[in-house]
Amino acid sequence: MNKKSLAVFFGGMSSEHDISCLSAATVVDGLDRSKYDIVLVGITRTGCWLPVRDVSSIRDGSWRQSLASAVLLPDAGERSLLVTEENGTTRKIRVDVAFPVLHGRFGEDGTIQGLFELAKIPYVGCGVAASAVCMDKLYAKALVNELGIAQARHVAFTLKELRNGEAYAQAKVEAAFGYPVFVKPTDGGSSYGVSRVDRREDLFAALLEAASEGTRVMVEEAIVGRELECAVLSTPEGTKASGVGEIRAAAEFYDFEAKYENPASETDTQPVLPEGKEEEIRRDALKIFNAVGGYGMARVDFFLEKDTERVVFNEVNTIPGFTSISMYPMLWRAAGMPLGELLDRLVDSAFYR
Ligand SMILES: Nc1ncnc2c1ncn2[C@@H]1O[C@H](COP(=O)(O)OP(=O)(O)O)[C@@H](O)[C@H]1O
Ligand SMILES: [Mg+2]
Incomplete structure (x- = not known):
């Protein structure tokens, strides 16, 4: 089998730039190099697209110092990155499949997905509309409201x-x-x-x-209760929901510090839940994924309200974190799917969208 040329896009013009770099490092390390020729494209905070040599330069941040550029051509006849070296010479790199590991605006919101559509390059994850809908919590809430699933007023x-x-x-x-x-x-x-x-x-x-x-x-x-998350994945046999994971923030709520900097925050992939709640959350996650027109992957987040035991929808993340503490890969690992296999499935799903 020929190796696929897989382009990973990371960084980006969003406040979640640094988290994207952490996610990208995990993804790139997890990809099977016997199957993919990996091309890395780092997008700076100001929106410059740079070719990136290796994952260690993502980890130490030195990728930002490149004086070359690597832009994706919108031309569907090319399906390529155009790389311009520091000395001005140019070359094209064919791209068989794109993996946006970008969080937040200009990455998770349908904008870069639109570029992949124009270029006719298969890509991992949700399409333009679903990405845009889930990036804006008000649009997502409007669609979820139709399903009769509870949410915070x-x-x-x-x-x-x-x-x-x-x-x-x-x-x-x-x-x-x-x-x-x-x-x-x-x-x-x-x-x-x-x-x-x-x-x-x-x-x-x-x-x-x-x-x-x-x-x-x-x-x-404010919803008083537990924070529970469910991972969704498109497979050839249909859309699958993982088990349910719990976030236990070591703070008043799961703020940035509690998420990424406080080691006392816990993630649990086998929480003990009241009878029937795991099934209800998995069902709701799939319903919500379908209602927003999801494809490929998403993590759907809920609260389990303390007094009422109501399952309350919080948000959908169409490019969930892939950092070392991220629930999406953890939930699949707990379901018996190691990272390499998860990434293979995600890349495969790009081809049968
Ligand atoms: N309505 C709410 N009730 C209780 N806690 C909330 C509520 N909304 C948000 N939070 C807390 O704030 C965190 C971040 O909010 P969230 O809506 O998930 O935004 P983000 O997209 O930045 O993750 C949640 O993980 C949760 O801890
Ligand atoms: Mg959240």
């Missing part, structure tokens, strides 16, 4: 609306529900711009902080 603000000031924002939120609330950008990730607000005096500052991370902001009633 919310109110949304446009950035322009926030100019009406503090009293306006407080009144709008308080007309809907009481404190504590969660304030977040509608299209953020990795908990950037997310805060818990316990009293009205702190609401507006939280809204402004969220506004710096997103194109709209939302306020949700």
Whole structure:
């Protein structure tokens, strides 16, 4: 069998740039080199596309120093990266399949997927529309609402609306529900711009902080309960849901620090759940994946509400983390699928979309 030329895209112009680099290092190490010729394309925070030599330069960050460029041609007749070396010479590298390991805006939101569509290059993961829908929590909530699956009540603000000031924002939120609330950008990730607000005096500052991370902001009633996640994967035999994993944040909530920097935060792939809840969450994850038009992979996140035992939808991540502490690969490993096999399946799924 011929080796496939597989291009991994990482970094990107989002606040989750660093997390993407961690995810990419895990993915690249996990790919079977007897099957793939791996080409690495790093996208800087300012949006420059650079050819990257090896995974160690991803780990130490030195990839950003390259003076060459590697851009994906939108021309469907080419299906290639155009590499321009430091000395100005150019060459093309054929791309059989693209693996975007990008989190957040300009990577997980349908934009780069649109470029892959134009170039007619098969790619891993959700298509343009599903990516865009899941990147914006308000659109995802609207679709999930149709399914009758519970979710936190919310109110949304446009950035322009926030100019009406503090009293306006407080009144709008308080007309809907009481404190504590969660304030977040509608299209953020990795908990950037997310805060818990316990009293009205702190609401507006939280809204402004969220506004710096997103194109709209939302306020949700706080759900008291456990955080549970389910991984979804497209296979030739149909869409599969993994078991359910639990996040136990070593903080008031799973903020950025608790996610990536606090070793006391725990992930558990075999949590003990009340009777029937694992099945309910797996079923809901598949329903939600289908409702948003998902393809390839996604991680669907829920709460299990403490007092009511309601399963409450939180969000869908169409390019879930692949860092060493990330639930998506962990859940598949727990289901008997090691990383290399998971990556093979993801790459294969790009070809039978
Ligand atoms: N409505 C809510 N009730 C309780 N906790 C919440 C709520 N919304 C968010 N959180 C907490 O904040 C974290 C990040 O919020 P999330 O909506 O998942 O944003 P992100 O896309 O940045 O991961 C969650 O993992 C959870 O710990
Ligand atoms: Mg989340």
